[in-house]
Amino acid sequence: MEFLIFLQKYRVGIVLGLTLAISAVWVPGFVSLTTFSLGFDRGSTVGLVAIGLTVLLIAGKIDLSVGSVFALSGIVAIMLQPALGLWPAAVVGVLAGAACGAFNGLLSVVFKVNSLVATLATMLIFRSIAHWLTDSQPMAGTDIMFSVRLAQIYFDLFTLRSALFLFSILLLHIWLSRTVSGRNLFAVGSNPVAAEASGISADRIAFLGFVFASAMAGVAGVLQSLAANTGSPVFGSEMTVAVIAAVVVGGTRIEGGRGSALGTLGGVLTIAALTTAMEFQSVPAYVQRVVAGLILILLVLFDRTVPTNRRTNSAVTAAE
Amino acid sequence: MTAAVCALRMTGITKTFPGVKALSDVNFSVDYGRVHAIVGENGAGKSTLMKILGGVHLPTSGTTEINGVEVRLRKPADAQRHGVRMVHQEVNLVPDLTVAENIYLGRMPRRSMFVDKAAMVRDTAAVLTEIGASIDPAARVGDLTISQQQLVEIAKAYSADPRIIVLDEPTSSLSDHETAALLRILRRMKDAGIAIIYISHRLKEVLEIADDVTILRDGAMIETRPADGITPAKMIQLMVGRDVTNIFPKIASTIGAPVLRATGLGDGATFHDISFEVRAGEILGLTGLVGAGRTEVARAIFGLAPLPFGTLEIGGTEVRIASPAAAIRAGIAYVPEDRKGDGIIPEMVVRENVSLPVLQGMSRLGRISMKADRALARRYARELSIMPSDPERKVSLLSGGNQQKAVIAKWLSANPAVLILDEPTRGVDVGAKAEIHRIIGELVAGGMAVVMISSEMPEVMGVCDRVIVMRDGRASPPIDRADLTEELIMAHATGEDTVDLIA
Amino acid sequence: MLVYGTLSSPVFLTTGNFVNVFTSMAIVGIVVVGMTFVLVVGGLADLSVPATIACGAILSLALQPAIGPVPAFLVAVALAGGCGLISGLLVGYIGINPIIATLGVGTIVLGIVESLVGGVIVYGTDPATAELVKSRVFGIPVVVLIFAAIACVGHFILSHTYLGRWTFATGGNYSAAEASAVPVRAIKAGAFVMTGLCAGLSGGLLGLTLQSARPLIGTGYEFSAITAVVVGGVSIMGGAGSIPRAIAALIFVQFLTNIMVLQGVRTPVQGFVLGLLIAVAVALDVALRRRSVA
Amino acid sequence: QTVCYVTAADAHAYVTPANEAIDGRAAELGLEILSLSQNFDVQTGIEQMSTCIARGVDGIILWPLDPQAYIPGLARAQAADIPTILINSPMNEEADQFIVSFTGPDVYEEGEMAADSLNDAMGGAGSIVIIAGQAGNGTTIGRVGGFVDRLAEIGSGIEVLDTVNADFDQQKALVASRDLITRFGDEITGVYANDDTMARGFIDAWLEAKPDTPMPPIVGINGQKDAFESIRSGEMYSTIVQSPIEDGLLAINTMAEILAGNEVEARLPIPLTVVTSENVDMVEPAF
Ligand SMILES: Nc1ncnc2c1ncn2[C@@H]1O[C@H](COP(=O)(O)OP(=O)(O)OP(=O)(O)O)[C@@H](O)[C@H]1O
Ligand SMILES: Nc1ncnc2c1ncn2[C@@H]1O[C@H](COP(=O)(O)OP(=O)(O)OP(=O)(O)O)[C@@H](O)[C@H]1O
Ligand SMILES: O[C@@H]1[C@@H](O)[C@H](O)OC[C@H]1O
Ligand SMILES: [Mg+2]
């Protein structure tokens, strides 16, 4: 029992460790700095979005529109390059993402539409806007060489993007575990009634959670568009599921109230490592999906069925 | 010791809920540095009065003054700003945060934007030691037992440096040792000049700690007097204050053979070694203080919770009940205590609620016979005089009492041999109460065996043929109607010496 | 809306147009029937629909040479139902969040089905089956008839049988239903089985129509189905809704799209309008509900 | 030696046989293939380029789904001294400096051939719809661009009613065609589909909606078996044979040359043949 609880607590780390260990033994050439740095870089796009979604899921809400916001922000950042220059355009792209989040927040918090339904709707809306802005054609940026630089690997370890991801995880970790607003976030997701009774505004926190999630999707989308020198209306269409999977594998609970930055890091890295290792072995994509799906289900199953000695007295309702 | 201004003065407080007048024209005041107890039967309005003070409910009319200034308390934060801290009857904590974080929720100590964790844990440890609770400040609250959570609630209120602190049945789930520690800390708070409002059904405790006592009955303030010189017997008399048998007329019925026999029931946690039998035509009362374990027993018998120990016999044959469906087949029905949570399906109309347990029986090849469905609903709407009598009304639009009748109708439709009613009149007004008692009386007159769980003494006294009293998960031997006195029940419920009480 | 359609386009009010609208509606309509059960029972949504559709389509074509078209079709639909059963067990009996459970199960099932056929596109070997599903009876396409039949059966189950009543009870108040001897776990699981079967059937018909099936064949159907169901006023919190309303909403959405198509509204704008429609419909529903409670 | 092959998809009428051709030929050449499928998602492909580089393969064959987005990956590959070629679909000129060769059809020319063929079929006048591939895909851009330019060049009287994207997907083409048929009805006197799978989608939609009206002439691309049958039965006017097998073989053979240290041309096309009812019995279908 003790052992199971230990397993339960560190399950993300254990699964990541196992993935790496097995890959190291079975996959020739897996253990190398290049693999590490590129695997990290690959995880960081999903990772940046996952950071935002971790926060939102902890607050007890969900956002299905992150993939569309990802595309839309990137398009805005590319589109405005000729007019504003590269960096200002990038900033406006991220702001556009945040604005999408504010709209999600409005629907969910003010109009009380269930977040699953609200963001399903905005997923369509934002994607439409992306198509409308680009006339459904990918749009090229002004400076392809900048993109090439952005993809560069420093010290054999980091790209700009993966460094940013790691740094953001660190900030998220400090924020969630050390700051007052971070702890209040957990309170709101876990028991909004008790949080309100203690003078915390659950609505305000949920609203900000939506803005943050979309802003992070915006950051990831802008970086992706800069790296590819392309703003495309089809970017990120497969992303939402991957992000939710990474966050949940990382131990964040979709019903709210539980989650961590390091868990999300673990989830993102596990999936990146797993994918990279299987691609190294030329494992077909559909087999990769089976493995990823199994890990997701098994971890959640484990979470449900191993009882810690908890006795929850306040009923926390599903998803919202 | 009387301060110049009152800590709290509530004047002319009236509160009506849909269908219930919970408080009428209550005047209530508390001084700094005194422990003021509120006593009264279940449903007397104690919690409602305190929720008005805590900003949870707005009064229908009346004013509240704190420290001599009139205040409007619209939300909990308003009350907290005025130095009011509540320990509510129901625990309301964040299960996923630690003990320390819960205690300081909404006011965590910070260093710039960071939580000063060290300070928070240190202070929490200090507060917990002070109130005599040995709980790890870093433990997750969801992992604590109910009584530990109760202590965390108390610590939370206490640590906020309140001017007025309200404790609504803080000891209902505490052990004797924890209770003693709590009373010690209350004395210290009192000496520090805090105004303390203390609600409890444990009268001995009340007398031990209180300076003043206010008695509420049926939403009205009966009397406030110093605790000196009042006896438990006097308090009970003031609380009950009426001729019990007049309000709850007993319908005569002939008592037949045992229908349900329980032997040595236990779930290994909340109740142990419960044995009783209930006979046709009989109402067996199951009473005790809140949290004594009665609901758990009923749920286990009905197959809603596991029942690892003991045996059940129906009409002399042993039955194993693993699910409510099995219980229905065995002839047992259960009207749960939490009407909103476990009783009604709010989106459904009365008809659909009523026929739920017997749907399969009125279906052919899966298709529900609407004729049978309607007939059943009409019949019970008439027999239980559910108002409005239209069975096509959404049940959530009915008053509490009529919702309760609908829930009872639901279980009568299953035509059980044994009906277990858990707090069947909780939250319903006096008229509906009398109706429900009449219905129960007619049922037993028709030969049904009824187990009625109730915390309301007059109800138990008025309606039951025999009564068993539970305390801390164990049951007293049955008391026959002829021997029933409130004092005796109270004595069993609180575990206090009968002689003491009567004295 | 119908009036507007008639006035604005001469084509709108032709049988041809109506037949088209209903044909393109039939496949997603069958899924809508199952999805209504999932939402009513309080199961949030079944996101494994694309996988179960693919399961139905791929297997009903891939198994044709081995066991013949009809058994292939039945096996495909049954396996899709089995996939729903797995989701149902995870959600109903173990209490895993439906979003996660159905996403995970969908991913796994789709992967397995793809592995079975080697991950490639699958072609039909029996053109007669395609002719059959594309044929018409009294001028009505067979798929539309199948859809109508499924809708009737679904409506009958949900509104006239005790299983349906139990579904409402479970979604309306889980613990009260449990305390009323409703087998809540089985009912919850059953809604997912239902959706699995419907999606499998949809997929099978789709596969036979196209005579080819790829793994991504079902992409997007889950959202179209959820859209119809929520626009039809079925609360995602469970306990309320009806199949006629969901289908009415589906027809509404289809005709709205149809009119937009006839008016030459570009596809992206159509998505925008649909998204807005969902948001507004649900927000209104919430507002009205709150008013009626207050 | 190991070659990384980032393909468009596992399961597609055209792409699957190309994949199989590469795998088969690679086995003969003694090359190991690391096959990664993008499933028509550019993002996935960009990430898979990283895997190829990390794996330190000896060469990369990329099937680009976007004319720009892979450029940083190509640059990275070049920096890691991994020779890369493109298969099937073109990218923008900026990509040229990072690749050794592009093998595959001249998609612009295919567009032109399709224009000529449809112009013949319709006698130089009428109104058509274009069912295009994935938006932004190099192949789509070329095939639509070549087509439209050629119509203008020859002064054809053909008018384009609308162009819709159906992602080289039969089912999406079916849905899109239903809408087009609803909207334009008999105004449609000709159809240009960017490949035969999408032409199939239009045929099915037409048969469904107007079983009694003759099919307008349809031009497709790829030359797959069922397109040949449609040409025989008169449901289609023509297709352009572009063999996925040749496409795949050319790419892998070119890669083998590069790995052997030989110079290769920067642009290696595969042959294209227009097939109509006249020569349908003389040409082999591509697959
Ligand atoms: N959700 C819960 N989790 C853990 N323990 C609980 C929970 N609910 C009640 N308990 C504990 O179980 C015991 C029995 O509670 P039960 O509800 O059966 O009492 P009761 O006599 O029916 O009182 P009530 O008047 O509240 O219904 C009490 O000690 C209580 O503290
Ligand atoms: N939210 C509510 N809605 C409707 N009626 C309510 C509500 N809260 C309390 N009541 C009713 O008001 C009356 C007073 O209830 P209250 O909880 O104040 O009693 P109490 O004295 O605290 O009893 P107990 O000793 O059982 O805690 C009861 O009849 C109760 O049913
Ligand atoms: O002909 C097409 C091919 O060249 C394109 O790139 O992908 C889809 C095919 O059908
Ligand atoms: Mg109370």
Ligand SMILES: [Mg+2]
């Ligand atoms: Mg109880």
